[in-house]
Amino acid sequence: MRNNSVKVFAPASIGNVSCGFDVLGLAVQAPGDEVLLSLNNSKEVTIKEIIGDEGRLPLEANKNTAGVAVIEYLKSIGVNQGVEITLYKNLPLGSGMGSSAASGVAAVVAINHLMGALLKREELLPFAIEAERIACGSAHADNAAPSLLGGLILVRQNHPLDIVTIPTPKELVCVLVHPQIEVKTKDARSVLKATITLKDGITQWANTAALVAGMMKEDYELIGRSLVDVVAEPLRADLIPGFRKVKEVAIQNGALGCGISGSGPSIFCLCRGVENAKRAGDTIQQEFNAMNLNSEIYISEVNRKGAYVVK
């Protein structure tokens, strides 16, 4: 007998990874969103409940990434199926950790599971991206792809979609620190300029290429030297209180590199080994504490499997 209910976890992801603005995303083990999906005899996709969003997300299925992902999936396979969604919104909104992508990814993995895995994992990506586009107004794959597939993902091209999985070295550990302020993606976008200097462009593609090489060569020092963003970070740094100081002390205390996760305000570090990651994370938290800013720390290895069905 086919199950008519499943719970799926989809992880947060570090968008951009400094130099890889709009093209790189890295999945972490935790935190992440969970979606509980149940089939029913109606013909409608509905959201039963959202837990953890403090009532801020829309309960209309066609305005919520989880709902849209399911609707688009069912439309694509031509099935008119009643579905009830419960969303456990563990990821803070507007945190820069790929929160909306994770909800959509969890939902589409769940519905595909209940439909007997009609589509392959990578075939689910367009639905998660479309969900982000409809629910959030932007259709980037740089959070959805790592949350779905795991690992470090390079989005070479959005239309048609061309993504590349970049192997990451074994001892790489991710630190995410979320200070309790909110940066709206819209605001983080609006500080960007429509043009950049050719010189900065050259620096950016040198570092992006070097970061990929560093990952594949397992050269931690090179990874550290390449985690430089001359395009978005200088413009977004002022949106996060104390960012420059936080970055400086993190690198002095165990981080190979440090930057803004997605459009912020979360800050990420990549470190070699858990000890360095703990040291870097603690240092950042102390720095925020000194500014009377509470923060949460998440330390984990790279998530190499992406979203998964919770047993």
Added chain:
Amino acid sequence: MRNNSVKVFAPASIGNVSCGFDVLGLAVQAPGDEVLLSLNNSKEVTIKEIIGDEGRLPLEANKNTAGVAVIEYLKSIGVNQGVEITLYKNLPLGSGMGSSAASGVAAVVAINHLMGALLKREELLPFAIEAERIACGSAHADNAAPSLLGGLILVRQNHPLDIVTIPTPKELVCVLVHPQIEVKTKDARSVLKATITLKDGITQWANTAALVAGMMKEDYELIGRSLVDVVAEPLRADLIPGFRKVKEVAIQNGALGCGISGSGPSIFCLCRGVENAKRAGDTIQQEFNAMNLNSEIYISEVNRKGAYVVK
């Protein structure tokens, strides 16, 4: 007894490799320049003869890349040594094949050999770069580094110098086609703009990162898809008669990708296997023939050892 004379070959190189504008360079097996260096009892570095340049290069040692490379090397090790240089200028000038870099590289490898290999191979790079700066006015490492060290080189940063060797797949074959026109590096630089759109920047670093990934994953299709330059090529294409057509037919006839080598007018293709390379090269030459433009073709594997002493 130490030899007091040596001949060194330094290969041509494909600068930029499409998306890697100003940061990537790829060494080929042939063609290349040769430098014959002889020690003597004078205290001067002199150029005895240049063969193959039709009298166009300066014979003053301090104005010639080969001469400057030797002068800077000797200055650095603090030796006042008489040296006589003969330069076999096999590479056409202003061809986009890293001609001036090859002369400087051959010269500095030769003098280091005669000085008993005082410095390691990679330590010679600053002299070759300095020679390019003094003799040609620009100090980029993207031709000198591959000519010296071999392979595909990523110049992550010029100051201080940070270069990364990118492994290349076994069956990769390079085609260089040099049409008999000259494009001055200065002219090729002057068509560039000081700013680019952020959108084009994102496309460029997505492709540069993907090209590195394609090389290291030995994914020939990905290499082909990533050989896209939206920054320099659209502006430089008009400097080369028929470039767009030539590129189109090359890709239809065996090339994974095709672009302008350095600042042109030479055109390069990367291909999988020699047969494809021959087909692409022939197609390009026929296309140039149809425009009454003579051209020379060079087909070779990637040069993975760089400059070498000729036995």
